[in-house]
Amino acid sequence: MKMFWLIRLTLLVPGQTLVMSLPLRNPDLHTPPHAGSSEADQEFAKEYLQHFYGYQPKSEREKRNADTAGDADWDTGLCDKLQGMQRFFGLPPSGELTEETVAVMKRPRCGLSDVERFGNGIRWKRSTLSYRIAGSNLPKSASNVHKVIRAAWKLWSSVAAVKFRKRSRKEADIVISFYNGDHKDGAPFDGTGGILAHAFMPGAGIGGDVHFDADEDWSFNTTGFNLFAVAVHEFGHALGLPHSSDPGAIMYPVYNFAPTYDLQLSFRDVKDVQHLYGISPSFASLFSKKPPPRTPDKCDPDLSFDAVSELQQEVVFFKDRFMWRRHPHFDETGITLISSLWPDTVPPYLDAVYENVERNVIVFFKGNQHWVLRQLKLEEGYPRNISDLGFPSRIKSVDAALHFRIDRYTVFFTGHECWKYNEQQKMMEGSPTLMEKLWPGIPAPIDAAVFYEGFVHFFKGNTHYKYDSNFKRVVSTSPANDLLECKMDNNEILTEKR
Ligand SMILES: [Zn+2]
Ligand SMILES: [Zn+2]
Known part of the structure; x- marks a missing residue:
């Protein structure tokens, strides 16, 4: 059976990669799609999409025709393939060549295409x-x-x-x-x-x-x-x-x-x-005793989370080795490996995560360690012990971290206690408070917490508590996975919210 062999030959005709010089652009978005990406990255991305996602660059002749039609530098095919790649890897399908998209493309990988189907039932006939x-x-x-x-x-x-x-x-x-x-x-x-x-x-x-x-x-x-x-x-x-x-x-x-x-x-x-x-x-x-591991399913009614955090405009849900990303512009929440965004740095099975926008860092917690990352890269000297933040030695781990951007402080949850950390002075403020005093109605200990769209969202087991901190009350409870839009499948083609 030579089918795949032929496909690969057509994908890899020498010289094809040299004719790709069109910048990527998504017509639906007004920001420059490759803002921040270098010309070398754009060339790399085109070769990647050609090799792994079936992108076929325009021939010189087609390009000349496009020139006369006033459509010289736009290639919808390229944008579609980029979105296909982003969906495959659980990235927001923006069609923009973001820094993280390039980072995922640069991960070491298998040489076979991600979109060529092998044809159903191609197999060896002998056992x-x-x-x-x-x-x-x-x-x-x-x-x-x-x-x-x-x-x-x-x-x-x-x-x-x-x-x-x-x-x-x-x-x-x-x-x-x-x-x-x-x-x-x-x-x-x-x-x-x-x-x-x-x-x-x-x-x-x-x-x-x-x-x-x-x-x-x-x-x-x-x-x-x-x-x-x-x-x-x-x-x-x-x-x-x-x-x-x-x-x-x-x-x-x-x-x-x-x-x-x-x-x-x-x-x-x-x-x-x-x-x-x-x-x-x-x-x-x-x-029988230990069945093969299943990847967590966002539609599982018993789904719980290790940590939940804002990340720029997204909300990210961490579970085991995986994470889902809810982006305000897209209905779908794709699943991806934590290591595909932060290879060899952030460990799986996290305890807590928060983003400090002002300092432009993300902080991850697991056990008595914490990691600080800037621009997808680990800051020098990390991981460090959580005692560096001002925790006494009796505190061995953090359940959740809740960051308030405007007031520039972070609340850490450890069992029944909450700790207020002043981000400007980089120190704990006073002694810990009991959760029932500060957040009446929320059962301790919690799994995760995030401040999002004016409410605090707490997660414990398979329950999501939406909390109004001004009135100190739970506004609603719902399944933990209710923000993950579970009606949709990761692989389905989905439409962008207008
Ligand atoms: Zn492979
Ligand atoms: Zn070979």
Whole structure:
């Protein structure tokens, strides 16, 4: 089956990237869409959208025709593809090349497209497949590479009715190789970072083969790129799985291996591979006690949050490794990984988050540590202990943080106590107050709090308390997820609010 192979060739005709010089512009928005993004970033973005989102730049001839029509620098196709990419990654689909959009584009990732569908049911017809590890160019010790590859196949065979056999010499269904740069399959590797690997759909010849970029710093631990994590993802392609926009799935296209997180197939990966190959006979006994992890669902009536914060004009809801972002201009609230916005800095399973607009920083809390980030980057000297803020040593963590922009102070919640922190003088004001005194009607301890549109919003378990601080009373209670517009799916095409 060569379908995917052909698609990639058409996407990667040499020279195509050179003709893209049109600035990005969204006709619906009056601000310059690429404000702050450099020309190099715009070029990079166009290449990215061409490679991963099927953007086809205008030919020289089309551009000349557009010139005479007075439409020289506008390309709707490009804006649509950019919005498609933003939706895929749970970013606000503004069609603007924002700093964070560029940051997500620059994350190391798989070389396959995010939008080419593999076609339903493309799979191997046999239930036992052979693989071979091509001997040349192996990173580090060959025996470790072999061990990691075997473990990666085992993850898939433990859930789906398919087995893998290693072959040393003879032809195999799936050939695994490490290549530098152009390796004559129409999809050259790009040196360190960027594209880490790619794979081919099940089929004869090159079908099912897996290529790793030999220029990467491959590792078996947390330094460089973890070979096991990338192999599990690429083997999913070799079995016939496309990319998933579920950020908890192994088939999510961006590299997000974290040493704190036990790498495993998600519920979505398991369902998808079982749909192609059936259920492994050992699945029930292996997973009865600990089923594959599900990505939190914004429509789950029992959904609770770790933290909720304003972030510029958005409200962001943090849960486990994930976050949802509610933007005032868009109905949809996409889910994304915390690490896709703040890679290698902000930990998962946060306790509290707030934004200090005046200082232009975001502060994250987990356990007795806090992190301060400016412009997506960690400030020097962080993380630091929360005692630096003036907490006594008996306080081991913070439940929630509530920032008041106009009055320039932040309230921290710890169990039944609240602490008022003066942001100008950078110190705690007086001793803590009991929650029932300051916020009567709110049950302590709380999970999260945010000041938004004139009200304080408290979250505890699956309940959202809307609070009027002037009258010191709860205005309404509702399900915790009521601000997440759960009627809509992350992947649906949605309309912008006018
Ligand atoms: Zn991939
Ligand atoms: Zn290749």
